Amino acid sequence: MRAADGFTGRANSTLTSGDPGVPIPVALITVEGFAREHGIKPTAHVVKGSPHEQAIEAAGWRVDLDHPGGAESQVMTGPLEKFAAGVAVSRDLPGWWDMTAGSEVTTAQRHVLGSGGNVCFASLTEGGTVTAAVRGAVVEDVLHVARLAVRPSHRRQGLARRLMGELAGWGLEQGATTCVLQVAEHNEAAIRLYEDLGCTEHHRYRYWVPAVS
The missing domain is CATH 3.40.630.30 (Gcn5-related N-acetyltransferase (GNAT))
Known part of the structure; x- marks a missing residue:
């Protein structure tokens, strides 16, 4: 989980490439708490098409279509x-x-x-x-x-x-x-x-x- 006063998406989001050790809905509650603590928007940085993305969608989250840099990026x-x-x-x-x-x-x-x-x-x-x-x-x-x-x-x-x-x-x-x-x-x-x-x-x-x- 990363926070940098809102500067860049990557530096103010939670990377989801590993195993959180708890069910995804529980992990997302932790993400929201971290975001509130640091005064940033709760955000998950998710590889497109990954199993984590499917689980995050099932937990009721959505793609951030309002992100200033666009909804999707290539690496x-x-x-x-x-x-x-x-x-x-x-x-x-x-x-x-x-x-x-x-x-x-x-x-x-x-x-x-x-x-x-x-x-x-x-x-x-x-x-x-x-x-x-x-x-x-x-x-x-x-x-x-x-x-x-x-x-x-x-x-x-x-x-x-x-x-x-x-x-x-x-x-x-x-x-x-x-x-x-x-x-x-x-x-x-x-x-x-x-x-x-x-x-x-x-x-x-x-x-x-x-x-x-």
Whole structure:
């Protein structure tokens, strides 16, 4: 069970990939209690089509169709060596945070994006302005990619592809061999980019919430 003052769905939901040790309806009551304690919306992070999803639906929960990022996301994976080009330098710039978290950065945002022992704040700049940004974090041999963003005025110039290549190079230097990332199912442009880089769909997940709040 995770709570981060409402910043991102994953950081404010209960992961349901393991055995809770109690019947699912009992586990969901615990999820609701945890959410009340931390002032967040009770939410379950559920792999689509899994036995847990069927049990959660039977317990009276529903897919969160109002989730800001969309109701369903793909998890994609791919080998870094296929698209590595250059090596990103980690720069914790104010402009990086503006691009990825907004102009007023909270303590929760800094914790979610900045915690961990091996994190890279990669960006591209032009005239002192951050034009593209992404976060990478290496755990064992996996590079987790998140918060990829390109300034609207600089889109369709290949910046996302370039930045992903540099982040992959950084990941290889840190001992990673594979990347993993999440992308909303409706974000077709991003999915095409990741497919071009050699990534394929591993699974999908959805957020579930109580049918009656």
